[in-house]
Amino acid sequence: MCKAIMKPLLRLSPAQVPLLIIAANLSIMMTLSMTILPRVHMIMMMAGSRNHRLGYEVVGSAYDVALNRSAQLYPKVFGNYSVTRYFTPGTFTCADANAITTVGLSTLYADDSFNAFAVNSKEIRIVLSPGCSFETVTLGDFAREENVLVLASTASLDLLNNKKRFPTLLPLASTSYNNVGLALLKLLRLYKWNAFNLVCDSNAKDPQRLAMEVSCGVLRDTFKDVRDISMLALPFDSSNNDSAGAMLRLAKTHSSVSIIASLPEIYKHILVAAYTLGMANGDYVFYLLPLTAFEQFEEMPWNREKVPTNLLRILPFAFVLAFDEIKWDAVTGEVEQMRNRSRQAYNWTISEEYKVHCRRSNNDWCDRVACDFSKRIFLQHNVLQLAAYESLLMLVEVLNDTIGDAGEETGVKLASRFFNRTFNLPSRRVELNKIGTRECSVFVKQFNNVTRRFLTVQYLDSASQRLMADNTTSEVKWFTQTFPPSVVPHCGFNGELCSKREGNSSLLAEVLSVIAVICLLITFACW
Numbered sequence: 001m002c003k004a005i006m007k008p009l010l011r012l013s014p015a016q017v018p019l020l021i022i023a024a025n026l027s028i029m030m031t032l033s034m035t036i037l038p039r040v041h042m043i044m045m046m047a048g049s050r051n052h053r054l055g056y057e058v059v060g061s062a063y064d065v066a067l068n069r070s071a072q073l074y075p076k077v078f079g080n081y082s083v084t085r086y087f088t089p090g091t092f093t094c095a096d097a098n099a100i101t102t103v104g105l106s107t108l109y110a111d112d113s114f115n116a117f118a119v120n121s122k123e124i125r126i127v128l129s130p131g132c133s134f135e136t137v138t139l140g141d142f143a144r145e146e147n148v149l150v151l152a153s154t155a156s157l158d159l160l161n162n163k164k165r166f167p168t169l170l171p172l173a174s175t176s177y178n179n180v181g182l183a184l185l186k187l188l189r190l191y192k193w194n195a196f197n198l199v200c201d202s203n204a205k206d207p208q209r210l211a212m213e214v215s216c217g218v219l220r221d222t223f224k225d226v227r228d229i230s231m232l233a234l235p236f237d238s239s240n241n242d243s244a245g246a247m248l249r250l251a252k253t254h255s256s257v258s259i260i261a262s263l264p265e266i267y268k269h270i271l272v273a274a275y276t277l278g279m280a281n282g283d284y285v286f287y288l289l290p291l292t293a294f295e296q297f298e299e300m301p302w303n304r305e306k307v308p309t310n311l312l313r314i315l316p317f318a319f320v321l322a323f324d325e326i327k328w329d330a331v332t333g334e335v336e337q338m339r340n341r342s343r344q345a346y347n348w349t350i351s352e353e354y355k356v357h358c359r360r361s362n363n364d365w366c367d368r369v370a371c372d373f374s375k376r377i378f379l380q381h382n383v384l385q386l387a388a389y390e391s392l393l394m395l396v397e398v399l400n401d402t403i404g405d406a407g408e409e410t411g412v413k414l415a416s417r418f419f420n421r422t423f424n425l426p427s428r429r430v431e432l433n434k435i436g437t438r439e440c441s442v443f444v445k446q447f448n449n450v451t452r453r454f455l456t457v458q459y460l461d462s463a464s465q466r467l468m469a470d471n472t473t474s475e476v477k478w479f480t481q482t483f484p485p486s487v488v489p490h491c492g493f494n495g496e497l498c499s500k501r502e503g504n505s506s507l508l509a510e511v512l513s514v515i516a517v518i519c520l521l522i523t524f525a526c527w
Contacts, residue, residue: 038122057348066392133157140169168411176440181222201262282480
């Protein structure tokens with residue numbers, strides 16, 4: 001084809017060449033006018049600020065860095081685009097944020113200037129939200145009516161997977177508490193534990209209380225229709241230093257299995273209290289939920305710090321639940337850019353680390369476990385911030401493959417382009433299932449005192465929904481008795497079984513003593 005075109009050009013006279021160039025330019029212009037790319041309009045909806053975990057300063061900076069990165073990778077998408085940032089400062093509950101989001105979207109869509117471009121031109125609108133699951137429900141209903149795609153980077157409520165109700169919503173959370181609930185249900189049934197304690201931290205002053213509320217709500221919903229397993233919800237407030245002991249004493253009267261929803265520094269405080277109450281004998285087992293946004297259990301400095309002996313002795317009886325491993329080293333540059341962006345654009349400094357303290361009764365400031373055990377949390381490793389960053393990278397990759405296709409790109413159609421898709425992101429590999437939900441496996445890890453690390457012993461495979469043993473990494477190691485322990489402690493809920501055994505042993509000893517004395521008397525009589 002190339003030679004066939006070139007030959008006529010070589011035969012043209014000098015006068016004919018300018019005419020040919022003009023005709024070619026007109027042809028190119030007509031082609032471009034017929035394939036004008038639609039404008040991409042991203043709407044960022046965020047309620048809440050001044051929060052290390054999920055404020056708009058933290059998540060907004062993640063979206064901004066992702067935009068810059070995507071513009072380098074996919075310049076075609078950014079030839080015609082705009083961004084609307086609807087940020088609401090303050091501290092809000094999930095219900096508050098839900099109301100703010102509803103009002104915010106209604107206000108935007110009622111604004112003539114917001115809709116001016118879309119009236120006269122094609123526009124692809126996408127709503128980006130790091131809001132909680134209940135807030136996302138309202139967003140999803142709104143988006144269905146407007147036929148707009150919503151990417152929810154934090155929400156994981158199972159209700160959101162209803163495609164009849166939410167055809168344009170994609171829950172892309174990398175932390176699925178629905179799968180946590182399913183993993184725990186399968187563990188309880190596997191080990192024939194028909195009762196457990198659910199401990200939810202009710203500290204109203206904790207900035208991460210929302211995560212505790214949501215996770216415990218999901219767990220209650222998971223077990224509400226389970227008739228063969230008894231769940232006892234126990235009160236616990238980490239702001240009260242005496243609350244842990246009272247909660248554990250009550251837990252001992254119901255089940256040897258406790259599932260606890262709090263934060264890592266609180267978990268250590270609870271476990272030390274459990275050790276003091278004699279619960280490090282293999283009769284009791286603890287499952288700790290992964291609720292912190294910016295620290296995974298494997299990152300805690302067990303090797304670098306002086307860990308109290310009592311904590312080390314009870315840690316092997318505790319299992320932690322975790323999500324997919326993140327390659328933080330691969331996104332070091334992006335994390336630093338987020339820090340800089342947060343400081344420069346939003347006047348919010350994401351510290352490299354901070355120390356967690358609590359006030360003891362003697363008014364000394366010290367760590368919740370021991371003064372010589374410095375607890376540091378690395379705030380750059382924020383999994384919720386990273387999930388927001390990842391969601392926008394995935395969006396732009398899909399848009400790059402989509403823009404220019406024939407036909408109108410509706411919210412429903414754009415959402416379907418995410419189905420059964422895999423994204424090889426720098427931080428990790430992300431797989432979406434047949435309805436566009438992020439596959440999120442749950443790993444069960446046990447602390448190893450030799451390596452001072454949490455090692456995977458089981459995992460719930462998100463795709464198959466099966467609980468599997470991970471013998472290639474480690475296996476459950478239990479001390480003092482065989483695993484799993486009975487749901488009823490060895491000595492009973494109140495120690496009554498051991499007391500009874502001790503009483504029976506004493507009676508038997510007395511009977512044997514009497515028989516021995518009679519035998520001696522008979523022997524002496526015969527002699």
